[in-house]
Amino acid sequence: MNRYFIEKETKYHGYELSPHWLYRNFGLKGDSIAAFIGECEVKLGEMVDIEDVINNEPIYSDKMLSFIEENFHSTLKEAVFRQRLLAGIVRDMIKERFPEAKVVRDGDDVYLNDKKLTVSIATKSMTSTLIHFGINVDPANAPVKAAGLETDLGITNVKEFALELMERYNREVEDIDFALTKVRGAGE
Amino acid sequence: MNRYFIEKETKYHGYELSPHWLYRNFGLKGDSIAAFIGECEVKLGEMVDIEDVINNEPIYSDKMLSFIEENFHSTLKEAVFRQRLLAGIVRDMIKERFPEAKVVRDGDDVYLNDKKLTVSIATKSMTSTLIHFGINVDPANAPVKAAGLETDLGITNVKEFALELMERYNREVEDIDFALTKVRGAGE
């Protein structure tokens, strides 16, 4: 899959989670993931997570590292599994850097010291699946108790973190794909 | 999904990874996972992992905690993702018990102190997907450098470990399924 870092500071509003946003804006053709940094403000009207809408839980963070992935070869269920891979890799990357950190993955969320570090959603369009995965850098003004890469862990080279995450994610996705091709079917 | 612990010591030969083995032997109807403890010896002729066959890598362990899952509603790709969930949960459960342990998930494998703790394979039959996930209890006579729950970590209540693993696995699988049902599709 294409991997891309958007250098320009970019606010996330929610509508970026739409088909061909990566293609139209950054020329990324086919399965792709891109990262960008900026304010995150998703109002209820833009949310695709009905649970959050019902619970009246908009999303806000002063500074977030966001990933948008669009995949044209997967089911929604696979996209939900991939969310969990992303969360697991974030957990691992933090643990490797800070072995003492209290960091856990719970479903598609990552918590740091019992504070929410990430937000995530997976959805589908007519021709693709789409994932937003966001990691707070500075969670100021978040509506819930939240942690941030910079504020809580002192990680300032966020771009480097993003590149490594996309690289490891891509490797695992390819490894999963290889697993399908090396196995004999089972008979009764 | 049904969860079942087979009390009787049971050797794993590889042919247990076949459709309806759980139904025929334990009456488990529909999607199910079962655990059992015993010697593990998979000869090349029984292996479904072509990569291992090519590399001439049979599997052996004196005492293994094995899980067999059969699922009638999933693709092989989803089964491969579920393998990784299992591996991740094993990692988390060890980390929670032994915060100092050097335990990492690498794909569908778990390593403890750089020694192989687990084996795993996912395949499909005409009507289902099948997973074998094995955790060494005592890896004596394994053909590779291997670790065991009992020998390396002192875990003796292996059944309890198995029950918790199945319970957490089931919860995450249900949570993933719920994620599919709560999200609005995305338009252009």
Place this chain on the structure above:
Amino acid sequence: MNRYFIEKETKYHGYELSPHWLYRNFGLKGDSIAAFIGECEVKLGEMVDIEDVINNEPIYSDKMLSFIEENFHSTLKEAVFRQRLLAGIVRDMIKERFPEAKVVRDGDDVYLNDKKLTVSIATKSMTSTLIHFGINVDPANAPVKAAGLETDLGITNVKEFALELMERYNREVEDIDFALTKVRGAGE
């Protein structure tokens, strides 16, 4: 699947046949069916059945027992099959109560004394399939010759009828699912 009876009198306009209507309004998570009683008036602009739109056939009934089912794990084709199950169960339930009744299923319709007792449609959204199945209670002002549970059969405990129908429907859907899991594949 969740089964739910909406006690409040509820008019059916057609727009209720939309994704997450059951979740948003009644908190029903995942695959669910709900029943309600009230006026039914579906104008052409709300109809999803193109055949009816082309034939200029809006739907009206003074009092209808309506079912809305949303399923996140099925194809549209399976939803069409399930419509026929619903119609068949309605037929059976009437026949059991009134052995002399002239009641027949014709596709997804049920006719009582050659008058239309039911309306039904199945469609799909981006993430689910949706079924509306309506049984006239009092078909006054229907645009076609129609029968009603109360007016033609004297059934006044419509809620009880609804609960039994949902219970039998759910049992048959589960039984169908089990059928998938108990069968050996066939080789040449």
Place this chain on the structure above:
Amino acid sequence: MNRYFIEKETKYHGYELSPHWLYRNFGLKGDSIAAFIGECEVKLGEMVDIEDVINNEPIYSDKMLSFIEENFHSTLKEAVFRQRLLAGIVRDMIKERFPEAKVVRDGDDVYLNDKKLTVSIATKSMTSTLIHFGINVDPANAPVKAAGLETDLGITNVKEFALELMERYNREVEDIDFALTKVRGAGE
């Protein structure tokens, strides 16, 4: 779908439920259903229904009207739904001929006076789904309490019954297919 009546008396052993049996033996290309009359004796080793194998329930009937359907465009789930259509049509056809008959469909079975009139199974091969649906004509020597079209209802023109059943089944299958093509998708 092709519809074909095999004039020659033909015993059913179970192995006829295999891919391309209709093509190889009767030249039927593509989706097809064929009917034949003869003894029915399915030994445990030929059974694809694991439930029957576990319960040690072989099948026998002195004279049975059997249908074999092979479909190259359907899922196993759809085949299971079609079994139920077949059972429902059998029920209707008997009821139309004998309004007083006590005949009920229960899942994929039809019972006449609480005696088993039919047997049925659906399975899949690598490239198709397969259904066997059998209606006892003379259930002599059946291992369970069974009824027969001829012995219990006096139906002697079994071929005519078979032709009408295949014709009505085909019409309903086509009607279901049309339902998929006439409906607008539903948005949120």
Place this chain on the structure above:
Amino acid sequence: MNRYFIEKETKYHGYELSPHWLYRNFGLKGDSIAAFIGECEVKLGEMVDIEDVINNEPIYSDKMLSFIEENFHSTLKEAVFRQRLLAGIVRDMIKERFPEAKVVRDGDDVYLNDKKLTVSIATKSMTSTLIHFGINVDPANAPVKAAGLETDLGITNVKEFALELMERYNREVEDIDFALTKVRGAGE
């Protein structure tokens, strides 16, 4: 599949590539292809090809033979394959009539003397796949170097050309479908 020629001169704007356009306007039920002749003017806002939108390439031709196909049983990928079949048949039909013509298929395009003879796109709706395939008759005012059936080859009986193309296309689609039903699965 239904094949239909629309006698009335009909302009193509792009919005005709929508679900049930053939059913609503011409009564064509189920999988269908229809042809018509007229001006072709697709403005950017109506285009479904994001690549053309990004490149700011609207479509225009004074006189075009257009085909609209709607199929309710195919994936988008199959529709893309069918586009290439259509292009290949156009190439063959020209070559048979004019053995000296320099006509080549390149993906889903056909070029005549290095000038663009055709335009094509495949997309999907909630319940179907849709193809537009257009062959210039008189490419006057086209935004690119283009050829036409009439202007470059002298073909004036365009309707006859359309009917033959639909007939050959239908035959090949049926032949492909038969190929699925005549083959034995392969074991390891």
Place this chain on the structure above:
Amino acid sequence: MNRYFIEKETKYHGYELSPHWLYRNFGLKGDSIAAFIGECEVKLGEMVDIEDVINNEPIYSDKMLSFIEENFHSTLKEAVFRQRLLAGIVRDMIKERFPEAKVVRDGDDVYLNDKKLTVSIATKSMTSTLIHFGINVDPANAPVKAAGLETDLGITNVKEFALELMERYNREVEDIDFALTKVRGAGE
């Protein structure tokens, strides 16, 4: 997809059309196509084309250029479409080299001067689709009127022909895949 030319002269018997033959013998992981040259002799017992078996038509050719493709991400229907792509490319490559040649594609066959130049079949295994596509080099002893690349066209550099064919095939398969990712869905 991997592309590979097997230098060693290799006879084709039919059993090479099986899952993981490319992986086991040539180390090709995942979607792959390989070419080889040698005698071709497929006896009836090895044939997967039931039509040929019924018609008692074994395959023989003294010297054939064979391609085996295994794809782990496609349906059988897509494999059948890809067969036709292969046939079309063969036709184009001959036409480019010999503009006067009378070469036509008919379904998945290519004919040269009304003699059969190619054989082809597509099938599926439990985890993949498989294609054999063979082009006669010297069709001596073929059971039907057949042509050969070398005997009828004087093409002696068969390896070069094979490499170009695989390269063009791969490009078109990738182009088709891109087509899926650049198109907006169509609404009603």
